[in-house]
Amino acid sequence: MFSNIKELYRCRVLIISLVLREVKLRYQGSVLGFFWTFLSPFLLMCVYTVVFSVFLRINIENYPVFLFCGLLPWAWFSTSILDGADSIIRGGELITRVLFPPQVLPTVTVFSNLINFVLSLPLLFIFFLLFKVKIGISLIALPVIMIVQAVFTMGVVLMVSALNVHFRDVQHILGNLIIMWFFATPIIYPSASIPEIFRFIIYVNPMGTLIKAYQDILFYRHFPNWVLLGIAFCSGVVVFFFGNLIFNRYREFFPEEV
Amino acid sequence: MAAIKLENISKIFPRRPLKIKRQYTTLKETLLNFNWLRNRGEVRYVAALKDINLIVEKGESIGIIGMNGSGKSTLLKLIAGIQHPTSGKVYIKGRVASLIGVGVGFHPGFTGRENIFINGIILGLSKKEIKRKFDDIVRFAELEDYIDEPIRIYSDGMFMRLGFSIATNVDPDILLIDEILAVGDEYFKHKCAEKIAEFRKQGKTMVIASHNLGAIKRWCDRTIWLDGGIMRETGIPGEVVKHYRNAIAEKEGKLPLVAAER
Numbered sequence: 001m002f003s004n005i006k007e008l009y010r011c012r013v014l015i016i017s018l019v020l021r022e023v024k025l026r027y028q029g030s031v032l033g034f035f036w037t038f039l040s041p042f043l044l045m046c047v048y049t050v051v052f053s054v055f056l057r058i059n060i061e062n063y064p065v066f067l068f069c070g071l072l073p074w075a076w077f078s079t080s081i082l083d084g085a086d087s088i089i090r091g092g093e094l095i096t097r098v099l100f101p102p103q104v105l106p107t108v109t110v111f112s113n114l115i116n117f118v119l120s121l122p123l124l125f126i127f128f129l130l131f132k133v134k135i136g137i138s139l140i141a142l143p144v145i146m147i148v149q150a151v152f153t154m155g156v157v158l159m160v161s162a163l164n165v166h167f168r169d170v171q172h173i174l175g176n177l178i179i180m181w182f183f184a185t186p187i188i189y190p191s192a193s194i195p196e197i198f199r200f201i202i203y204v205n206p207m208g209t210l211i212k213a214y215q216d217i218l219f220y221r222h223f224p225n226w227v228l229l230g231i232a233f234c235s236g237v238v239v240f241f242f243g244n245l246i247f248n249r250y251r252e253f254f255p256e257e258v
Numbered sequence: 259m260a261a262i263k264l265e266n267i268s269k270i271f272p273r274r275p276l277k278i279k280r281q282y283t284t285l286k287e288t289l290l291n292f293n294w295l296r297n298r299g300e301v302r303y304v305a306a307l308k309d310i311n312l313i314v315e316k317g318e319s320i321g322i323i324g325m326n327g328s329g330k331s332t333l334l335k336l337i338a339g340i341q342h343p344t345s346g347k348v349y350i351k352g353r354v355a356s357l358i359g360v361g362v363g364f365h366p367g368f369t370g371r372e373n374i375f376i377n378g379i380i381l382g383l384s385k386k387e388i389k390r391k392f393d394d395i396v397r398f399a400e401l402e403d404y405i406d407e408p409i410r411i412y413s414d415g416m417f418m419r420l421g422f423s424i425a426t427n428v429d430p431d432i433l434l435i436d437e438i439l440a441v442g443d444e445y446f447k448h449k450c451a452e453k454i455a456e457f458r459k460q461g462k463t464m465v466i467a468s469h470n471l472g473a474i475k476r477w478c479d480r481t482i483w484l485d486g487g488i489m490r491e492t493g494i495p496g497e498v499v500k501h502y503r504n505a506i507a508e509k510e511g512k513l514p515l516v517a518a519e520r
Contacts, residue, residue, distance in 0.1 A: 014379045021365065021376060028367055093362045098380060099339045099354075167285035255341050256271065 004244050007101045015104055015111065022112035037116040038123050041071040048188050060190065062131045062219075068124055069218045070187035070211045073146075076117040077153055077207060078178050084109040084157035085164045085171040088254060095258045102254050103247060106161040110153050114146070124218075136221030145213045148229060152206050152236035158243030162250040165257050185211050206232040206239075259351065261432055261463040262314040262337055267346035269307040269332055269487075306332045307487045310346070316431075319464035321478035321495055323471065323502055328484040330467040334358060334434050337465060352431025352463070355381065361421030366410035370401055370420060373409055377424050391427045398449070399423035419446055426453055433457060435466045471499045 008015065030036060045067045052058045060066055087105040094100045128135055164170040185207045186194070194202065202208030209232040213224035307329045314320050322330045335341045336348055338356045363380045364373050374395055378388040396405050399419040401412075409417060426433075435454075454477060457464060468474055474481055474495055481495040483502050491498050 013385060017376055017379050021368070021372075025365070025367065094380065097340065097358050098356070098362050099382075100380065163285075169284040169286055173285065252342055255335070 004103055004248070008103060008107060011101055011104050015107055018104065018108045019111045019115065022108055023115050026112075026116075037075075038120045041068065041075050041120075044071055052188065058189075062133050065127055065131050065133050066190070066215065066219050067188060068127055069215045070185075072117060072120055072124060073149060073211060073214050074182065074185065074187050074207070076113050077149065078182070079116075080110045080113045080153050080157055081160060081174060081178060082171070083113070085160045085174055087157075088161050088165050089168075089258055092258060095254050102251050103158065106157040107154065110150065110157055114150065117146075133219070134221065136217070138217040138221055138223050141213075141217045141223055145210060145217070145224065145229065148206075148233045148236055149210050151233065151240050152210070155236060155238075155240030155243035158240070158247045162243075162247040165254055166250055181205075181207065184208070186215075187211055190215075203228065203231075206235050259316055260313045260349070261316040261318070261351050262312065262465070263347075263349040264310055264312040264336075265347045265349070267307055267310040267312075267333075267336060267343045267348065268305060269329070269336065269341070270303045270305050270344040273302045273304050305487050307336070307343075307484075310489055312482070312489075314463055314465065316351075316463055317461040318480065319458060319466065319478050321474035321481040322465065322467040322484060323469070323474055323481060323499065324484035324490075325506075327486075329487040330484055331358070331436055333484070334436050334465060334467055337432075338434055350432065353382070353428070354432045354434065355425055355428035355430030356434035356436070357422065357425050358434060358436045360425050361417060364409060364417070364421065367408055369407060370396075370405040370409055370412070373420070374405075374424055377421070378428075381425065381428050383428060391429075395420075395423045395427050398427070398453075415443060415446070422450065426457075430462065432463045432465070435464065435468070437468050437470075471503070475499055 026036070032039065045064055048067055049064050053060075053063050084106045087109045088095060088102055091100075091102070091105045094105070095102055125135065160170055160174060184201055184205060186202055191199070191202050191208070191212050202212065209225075209228045213229055213232075216222055216224045310333065312320075322333060324330055332341065334356065335358065336343055337350065338354055338358060339348070339350070340358075361377070363377050365376070368376070374392065375385070375388055378391075379385070383391075396402055399416070399422070401416060401420060404412065404416065409420070412420070451473075454464070458477070464477070466474065466477060478495045480492065481498040482489055483491040483498050485505075491501055
């Protein structure tokens with residue numbers, strides 16, 4: 001695990017340049033530019049707002065803002081996973097024709113999506129202003145939550161990117177899994193509305209804890225449950241560790257199988 | 259001191275059983291196929307390289323010839339460290355640059371300038387080194403007028419020139435060349451040849467895999483003939499090339515060249 005991290009550190013210039021390229025690429029030649037990052041959560045938000053606030057008439061104050069607090073970090077997570085899964089296969093020539101540490105590719109996916117997430121935060125705050133929702137001091141906990149999410153996401157992406165080289169249908173399985181995962185995570189509903197006996201679902205799911213933490217600091221203006229966040233961090237580290245194990249197990253064969 | 263040392267190198271690729279039509283295993287197949295443990299025995303193996311022993315001294319340039327599928331590219335990839343041998347050991351002393359990786363990571367939407375930086379970093383240069391060599395790279399590729407244009411408007415030749423120019427400016431101790439000189443017009447070919455001659459003068463180690471037997475004779479101190487993954491012959495380029503040509507002529511059903519020339 002540490003050799004992988006060391007290698008990543010050694011390649012930091014490479015990673016930074018590739019991340020910047022990735023971010024630039026996404027917006028190159030598009031009219032709306034980086035608003036696209038914001039647009040798909042925004043459309044989702046509109047749909048859910050109509051369904052839950054208008055049709056089902058669930059009464060949550062400022063529901064669109066609440067939704068956004070969960071949808072944006074979820075977009076970072078889910079896009080990282082789905083893009084990351086075939087990042088090594090997409091890397092193609094880099095893997096087969098030059099000496100290139102393969103873990104750079106999934107890392108680049110996670111970090112370019114992180115940049116998108118960070119870029120969409122100002123728009124989130126504009127939303128806060130529009131709905132006259134206040135922002136609390138608890139905002140300072142944001143980087144902590146993001147670090148936990150980064151570790152967990154890195155672990156998952158390392159795992160699926162390596163597996164996907166060998167088993168090409170991993171990315172299709174993931175596409176379905178991510179949808180189920182989305183509904184198992186308290187994004188479109190507050191975690192308090194889950195019946196007590198099912199509450200464990202969000203606690204065994206690090207993303208559940210994380211999304212809840214984002215909502216706590218942004219929407220509810222109080223600090224997150226540090227114990228739960230600590231547990232999420234630990235499970236993130238464990239997932240990262242296993243991700244590395246699986247990655248190292250397969251990496252030798254990438255140049256031949258890509 | 260040897261720059262490259264290969265000890266009993268073998269490279270074996272698994273070949274998937276024919277009854278599975280698809281190219282890749284799917285997770286579902288692995289899970290549903292309950293006898294997958296037994297099936298393992300059915301995978302056939304192909305040896306791309308068998309028991310290769312090779313010592314390349316510093317400053318020596320080695321030519322590799324052989325027919326398609328004889329293991330030339332695999333050998334270069336093993337030396338470059340891109341692939342790992344199934345058995346045996348590879349020892350390398352010095353910085354390796356390979357012209358296998360020409361133009362890797364180029365993105366058509368970015369300018370020549372941006373691509374030089376990305377490609378250079380991918381090939382292991384630092385930002386500072388690239389800045390220092392930038393003008394040389396552009397001048398050698400003769401792309402001064404186009405360097406700030408996106409490379410999707412480049413012709414194939416311009417593209418290759420840029421790639422070659424970056425790769426040779428990595429300033430390697432060991433240069434691996436895989437059939438690259440086939441591209442470009444006569445003028446640029448001559449320029450490349452000059453560059454290679456310059457590398458030889460500087461005492462750099464080179465490994466060249468090529469079907470261009472004339473070039474092999476001209477540039478190499480020693481030539482290796484690979485045949486089906488085995489080192490069939492090694493020696494003075496002229497000799498080995500002659501024997502190789504004879505073998506091909508024989509395969510074509512003609513008389514060996516030596517006999518025919520009489």
